[in-house]
Amino acid sequence: MRKIILALFITCSMTLYAQHESQVGNTKLGTVYEEALTSIKAEFGNPETVSTTQVKYKNVLYKGFKFDELYLNFRNNKFCEARFYMNALNKQVALNLKESLAKAFGQSQNLSKDLEEDGSTFYKGGRGPFGVGHLFTIFSAPNRGRWTAQLRYGPFNY
Numbered sequence: 001m002r003k004i005i006l007a008l009f010i011t012c013s014m015t016l017y018a019q020h021e022s023q024v025g026n027t028k029l030g031t032v033y034e035e036a037l038t039s040i041k042a043e044f045g046n047p048e049t050v051s052t053t054q055v056k057y058k059n060v061l062y063k064g065f066k067f068d069e070l071y072l073n074f075r076n077n078k079f080c081e082a083r084f085y086m087n088a089l090n091k092q093v094a095l096n097l098k099e100s101l102a103k104a105f106g107q108s109q110n111l112s113k114d115l116e117e118d119g120s121t122f123y124k125g126g127r128g129p130f131g132v133g134h135l136f137t138i139f140s141a142p143n144r145g146r147w148t149a150q151l152r153y154g155p156f157n158y
Contacts, residue, residue, distance in 0.1 A: 022129030024072070024082040024153045025062065029129045036079040040072060052077070060084070062151075064104065073155065081154035088147040094140040095120075097149030101138045105151075111138075129156055 022029045027039040033052060040055060041047070049056045057070040062084060073081040086101075088094035102111060102123045111125040116139075126135025136153045143150070 022127075022135065024079075027079060029079055029154065029156055030158050031079045033074050033077045033079070036072075036074070044070070065101065067151075068148075075155070076158055078158040080156050080158050082152070084151040085143060086149045088140075088149060091140070091147045094147035094149050098122075098138055098140040101149060101151055105136075105138065 025040075025043045027036050027043070031039070037050070037055065044057055044060055047055045047057050053074050055072040055074075057072075058068065060067045060070045062070070065084075065086065067084040068087045069083075069085040071081075071083045071085075072079065073083070075081075086094075086097050088097055098121075102113075105111060105123070105125060109125040111123045112134075113121055113123055116122060120140065122137055122139035124134035124137045127133075128135050136151060138149070138151055140147065140149050142148070
């Protein structure tokens with residue numbers, strides 16, 4: 001009997017952990033567009049632009065960091081991806097910002113460090129919404145002609 005109760009407890013705990021982990025802020029990945037948009041606006045305010053496939057913000061505060069841009073993407077009428085961008089003056093500043101993000105996220109999430117083909121590092125962490133894979137990545141890369149530090153959730157196939 002104890003083994004059955006323990007197994008149920010572990011299963012419930014893992015389910016709750018996966019549900020908690022599959023959120024961006026207060027919005028669960030996979031949420032239908034209308035519900036997700038209401039939740040997103042409650043957390044981040046009024047967006048710069050809104051369409052059925054993407055919601056865009058500028059100058060967003062998230063988990064103690066100021067991001068220059070945030071793109072929240074939808075596929076099949078469901079929230080599937082979030083991309084946070086911090087612009088940097090140059091590559092070295094972008095690398096430093098990436099490390100700051102990784103350090104902060106590593107305090108509350110399990111992170112692993114990997115290497116890109118060019119030898120630069122990136123981080124991945126959390127548990128994906130389907131219980132496998134990672135939830136987010138942290139990396140540095142050029143974006144529209146500028147170096148950036150990026151935090152990306154997804155994209156996930158809903």
